[in-house]
Amino acid sequence: MVVGVMGAMPEEIEPIIGRLENVQKHEVAGNTYYTALYGSIDLVIAYSKIGKVFSALTAATMIEKFGVQKMLFSGVAGAINPELKIGDLIAATKLCQHDLDITAFGHPYGFVPEGKVFVEANPRLLEIAADVARKLGVKLKQGVIATGDQFVASLERKSWIGETFNADALEMEGASVAVVCDALNVPFFILRAISDAADMDAGFDFDTFLQSSALKSAEFIFAMLDEL
Numbered sequence: 648m649v650v651g652v653m654g655a656m657p658e659e660i661e662p663i664i665g666r667l668e669n670v671q672k673h674e675v676a677g678n679t680y681y682t683a684l685y686g687s688i689d690l691v692i693a694y695s696k697i698g699k700v701f702s703a704l705t706a707a708t709m710i711e712k713f714g715v716q717k718m719l720f721s722g723v724a725g726a727i728n729p730e731l732k733i734g735d736l737i738a739a740t741k742l743c744q745h746d747l748d749i750t751a752f753g754h755p756y757g758f759v760p761e762g763k764v765f766v767e768a769n770p771r772l773l774e775i776a777a778d779v780a781r782k783l784g785v786k787l788k789q790g791v792i793a794t795g796d797q798f799v800a801s802l803e804r805k806s807w808i809g810e811t812f813n814a815d816a817l818e819m820e821g822a823s824v825a826v827v828c829d830a831l832n833v834p835f836f837i838l839r840a841i842s843d844a845a846d847m848d849a850g851f852d853f854d855t856f857l858q859s860s861a862l863k864s865a866e867f868i869f870a871m872l873d874e875l
């Protein structure tokens with residue numbers, strides 16, 4: 648089985664690469680893809696670079712060029728739901744694009760013709776994640792993740808996203824990966840560990856907690872791989 652593990656930033660995949668042996672590097676379309684065997688799983692790992700466009704390119708490349716059959720995303724996110732504290736894990740049940748806006752034509756936020764506001768994650772992978780969380784004795788929130796091409800550091804914007812999409816967390820890549828995987832019929836699982844609260848302290852908190860939160864997400868992803 649070929650499984651893709653994506654992040655957006657180097658810090659999000661470094662904890663993954665660091666645990667693998669005999670890692671091969673492949674340069675494709677301006678990005679580096681790492682391959683390695685993990686048990687009986689052929690792993691393809693990459694960080695996309697930040698944002699929806701780069702992450703869509705990486706997801707499509709992993710599937711079309713490397714034959715990825717299941718896609719896992721590991722990274723960090725800003726919290727919207729006040730239950731979510733720094734370091735907490737959230738798996739996306741569905742994802743939307745909070746900055747997609749053609750409401751001038753009467754469409755809802757996050758919608759374009761022939762598209763859909765929410766893309767649903769793979770139920771089987773979410774079940775496996777719930778089992779893994781129980782085995783590890785860790786809390787795993789399952790909820791709505793909103794994606795947009797902006798680092799959110801304002802209570803006003805964060806609240807608007809939360810109210811408009813009933814979102815629990817926000818980031819910049821999950822929904823674009825979801826659209827690509829959904830279109831190409833590849834099951835996907837988006838996991839994030841909270842690095843900040845997307846408020847006025849977001850920039851400072853992000854810098855402080857990126858590494859520790861990225862590690863928490865990566866460790867959970869490895870536990871998922873052991874159950875695939």
Ligand SMILES: Nc1ncnc2c(CN3C[C@H](CSc4cnccn4)[C@@H](O)C3)c[nH]c12
Nearest residue numbers: 655697723724725797798799818819845849
């Ligand atoms: N509050 C938030 N808003 C939007 N996204 C996030 C995230 C998730 N990632 C981190 C990173 C922020 S931009 C970036 C740019 N340069 C350096 C570091 N990060 C981008 O890949 C999205 C964590 N907190 C977020």
